[in-house]
Amino acid sequence: MIVAGLDCSGEDLLLGLAVDQRVIGTRRVSAQRRHAELLPGEFITFIQLYGYSPAEIDGYAVISGPGSYTGLRVGAACVMGLATPANLPVATLTSFEFLSREYADPDKPLGILIPCRGNLYYWRMFAAQQSAAPPVEIRTAEEIAAMISGAMRIVGPHLQELEKASVQRGSDIEFHQSPASSAGGRLALWGEEKIAAGDIIDRRDWRLDYGPTPGFRKWSKPTH
Amino acid sequence: MSVIVGIETSCDETAVAVVAGQVRVKANIIYTQTVHAQYGGVVPELASREHLSRLEPLFTAALEQAGITSREIDGIAVTRGPGLIGCLLVGVAYAKGLSVALRVPFVGVNHLEGHAISNRLAAPDFGFPHVTLIVSGGHTSLVRVESWEKFTTLGQTRDDAAGEALDKIGKLVGLPYPAGAAIDQLARGGDPTTIKFPRARLEENSLDFSFSGVKTAAAMYLEKHPDTARPESLPDFFASFQAAIVDVLVEKLILAAQMHHAVGVALAGGVACNSLLRQQTKRAADQTGLAYSSPPPEYCTDNAAMIAARGAIELDAGRHSSLEMVAVPSWPVGNFI
Structure with missing residues (x-):
């Protein structure tokens, strides 16, 4: 099984690739809040480096939070798009x-x-x-x-x-200091374990783990 | 005939559509988020969370309704802006993922150009140039449409959008959000001459709008006359308030058409469902010899069919976006970037 791991929950973008319970590739990209811009291109470049194309991926592992709200959503939405057409399994790990x-x-x-x-x-x-x-x-x-x-x-x-x-x-x-540069590979590996065990998410109702929301302001904009 | 999937997540509607041959809508599925009703307005953070959990089932349902498999998709069109950034990001990231997985191009579409092109879905032969009034809870703009791929902004609101003013005054009397449909219904039984609300026409020949004045006037009227909030008084109040807004919208739409030598006028956006606006625009167009078009309600509110239709033009012409494309919360019409 070929599983790709993607983590957008922090400052850096982590990518990993695991094949048959072995990490074959890992990459850390300094994203600085540019996950939305960098993720798809970096992902393709990364897997191509190891001789794979998106069509060959059998499943995805992604961090579900808590972490940067925007980063989490970008990662989850992109993985959802990647996984949807071939109905691929997606495993999540909380941060x-x-x-x-x-x-x-x-x-x-x-x-x-x-x-x-x-x-x-x-x-x-x-x-x-x-x-x-x-x-x-x-x-x-x-x-x-x-x-x-x-x-x-x-x-x-x-x-x-x-x-x-x-x-x-x-x-x-x-x-x-987290995460380690090689963490993407282990994310893919643990994702593969979860997928093999059938511990996958239901993409039709995917709720991220946003964590408690301190100071989440109730909508109270003045009406005039 | 290219098959394009449209994705719309700019505000509080999550929508996915399938359009073939630029105008044939094979599926148009819209989910209106209800979570915001308790707050009386859209909460951006909640809206983007909702988009994420709704996109997948909507995509699956749209393909099912269209009777196609994902292998038959030729391209993806997604709203790139303007809109709420957190919401746009979800749709754009999803579209990029689909594009990579399916190995098809994707294109970022201007939401307002999508609204303008919704008239093509309703009336494919509507003539050029025409002026479209895009009016909703988030936008009030006059756009000159020279062709289905050439748009120019002629004027826009300097403060509140027309729909926003309606929603806010609706909220003051306890109407649920969004209040537009309820106000339209109430106003039908009222006398629009009861209260004289101001009409902001701005400078001579200005094609910009301002609705903050009439909104404040309505709020102050409610404060001074608390009995107005009683059910029997609301029809006259809303008929007067709605008329003040619609009068300005229609006047400026016709003025824009005359100043810019248009052959017709069109409505688009959520407030284009308003019955008074439709009646008065049609009447004014007839009186001035202009053609008139307004899309059916399912293409007035935010929808993905209009996004697919706009994106299809770009994709059929071989123009597409790169995977590095970012969402743009403020993006004027007419700039394909």
């Missing part, structure tokens, strides 16, 4: 599911933060050996800094507040 698979350590708690808006972050703290997913919270960098202690892994953008807190408390914290 937390993807990053926790990438960075889980059985001996350490894992904290994942994803930019939300302004100084706010989607935050999830997985205890070591924890199987149930903890709730998604929305926190400021300062609030997250106040919560970190001991030995743990933190995955997310580079934040000075967290590093400072770590140094002040003498904590043994590993910081990982």
